[in-house]
Amino acid sequence: MTSEQEMQTLGAGLSLERMDAAVAKGILSRSQADDLIAFWQAPAAIDGSDADEEALSFSKVSHVDAEEVRFxxxxxxxxxxxxxxxxxxxxxxxxxxxxxxxxxxxxxxxxxxxxxxxxxxxxxxxxxxxxxxxxxxxxxxxxxxxxxxxxxxxxxxxxxxxxxxxxxxxxxxxxxxxxxxxxxxxxxxxxxxxxxxxxxxxxxxxxxxxxxxxxxxxxxxxxxxxxxxNLSIFTLLAGVGCFAIAMYFDKRDLRRITVNTDKAFWLHLQAAPLIVHSLLNIAIKAGIKEQEISYSVVAIAIFLALSLVAILIDRRALLVSGLSYFGIAIGYLISQTALASDVSLAITLVILGAFILLLGTGWRPVRRAVMSPFAATPLMRFVPAAS
CATH class of the missing domain: 1.10.357 (Tetracycline Repressor; domain 2)
Structure with missing residues (x-):
């Protein structure tokens, strides 16, 4: 972003790059910088009007919690x-x-x-x-x-x-x-x-x-x-490798304010389908057929394990590729009932959407609960704080 574009984004005299630099040097905390940006962008009102309060309220979600994608x-x-x-x-x-x-x-x-x-x-x-x-x-x-x-x-x-x-x-x-x-x-x-x-x-x-x-x-x-x-094993190792590189960039930017967090985001998005698809193919090679309840159970178990990892590292991107497998697995289980196909599809979509909404809305408290056993472990050096 050029200086002119930054001025247009935040108003004259304030730029995102300068704010991020101030945070990186410890001059401002991330929350203070977010509050200042929201205040700067709010309609002018020096009497403490509701317009300023409303604008400031949007700054309560930190860069980490928002998992910003700056593209x-x-x-x-x-x-x-x-x-x-x-x-x-x-x-x-x-x-x-x-x-x-x-x-x-x-x-x-x-x-x-x-x-x-x-x-x-x-x-x-x-x-x-x-x-x-x-x-x-x-x-x-x-x-x-x-x-x-x-x-x-x-x-x-x-x-x-x-x-x-x-x-x-x-x-x-x-x-x-x-x-x-x-x-x-x-x-x-x-x-x-x-x-x-x-x-x-x-x-x-x-x-x-x-x-x-x-x-x-x-x-x-x-x-x-x-x-x-052994193609599935190779792609699984490739996915784990992509994930490891993503975690390397995440570790360098636990507060998610530099370009390293963007690099990590795309690598997580690249790693997830390699891991999920490989594990399901390995399950098929182990004798589990796709059109069986056991396959759906395995797919759901893999997705839940992936969800746990995503919550631990605070990366929703890791879940995106698994959502399709999760939805297909749920849909197959529901289709085994006596319900009509249209009803099964509707129930599947409702369950999938509700899961996304509930997890997305309760991400912070869920993450605090999941992270509590790891509070004093070396894992905290690699992931953002739960607070």
Whole structure:
């Protein structure tokens, strides 16, 4: 956010960056800073009117409790983001019959970098920066694969054949997958350069995702059968690794006021589906069938365990990917009754919605209760305080 934008957000003479710096240096507490920001934004009333009291009341939720996600700051961001998506899609659509998949990815990679120079580095718009960073890593990866294999069979077809060409180049099913090592390494390097240049928090997730892919390629190159037979274990370990990196960033910012908390948020969001889906697949391999009550019970148990972890580390993002499995499991259990399908669906949605509302509303007291046994343990060095 530029200085001009900060002044527009908080009013002349006060900026979010300066307030966060004051909190970081101990000049103000987080609650004092929040109260001051709310007071500054409130309608002018020096007589203690209700307008000021109402504005100040919204500051009672701390940065930690709110689990802020700073990737949109106004509809201006949304408007520019729509333009970026339309522009990139138009670029892809216009080139799909003229260039190969790798060449199109190369053009998109350069376009994304150019747009990032304007909207991420110069204007520092949050949502456009998020989208550009999200698009860059896969585009760069495909472009590098196309470049490395340009003289061979890789990515020489039209854009519609990209996935098939990628499979051929990767050598899926034979020993030639080693050819993917260099492109993946270069793709990770490109993702790192983009992150280093523009410092968009979600870029860390792209780098970590590239590293996961690199490990998959290495394992598959050494023992393809092992990876095929143990894919769920590999993705589970990948999810745990993403979670561990997220906790590293969380530990560096327990008060959730710096950019480290944004990096951790996206990594938690990346880790959760890998963990949940892997555990359910492992349960299926253990002999539990999807269309059985036991599968639903396992899915609910996994979700409840994930909920406990999410409460302990104070990260609602960890629950998002598990909600779909939780809802499907509840729906299946209800469908085994004599109720009509429409009624079962309605009850499932009501139960799922009620769970979210109750947990969200009572998050703080629930977290205090869950955290009380851990008050004097080393765990407190890694998670925000419950108060």
């Amino acid at each position: 949109v700051r106004g509809f201006h961001d949304v408007f520019i983001a729509i333009g970026i998506v339309v522009f990139l899609f138009g670029l892809f659509y216009g080139l799909k019959d003229a260039l190969s998949g790798g060449q199109i990815a190369g053009v998109l990679t350069m376009a994304i970098w150019g747009l990032s120079e304007v909207f991420s580095r110069k204007l520092r718009l949050a949502l456009p920066s998020f989208l550009l960073s999200l698009f860059f890593t896969p585009a760069a990866m495909v472009a590098v694969i196309g470049l490395i294999g340009g003289s061979g069979a890789a990515l020489t077809g039209q854009a519609g054949d990209v996935m098939g060409s990628l499979s051929n180049f990767a050598g899926i099913g034979d020993e030639s997958s080693i050819k993917l090592l260099l492109p993946v390494l270069l793709g990770i390097a490109a993702a790192y350069l983009h992150y280093y240049r523009f410092r968009v928090p979600v870029g860390v997730s792209g780098i970590v995702g590239g590293i996961v892919l690199l490990f998959a390629v290495i394992v598959y190159s050494i023992a393809p059968t092992f990876l095929q037979n």
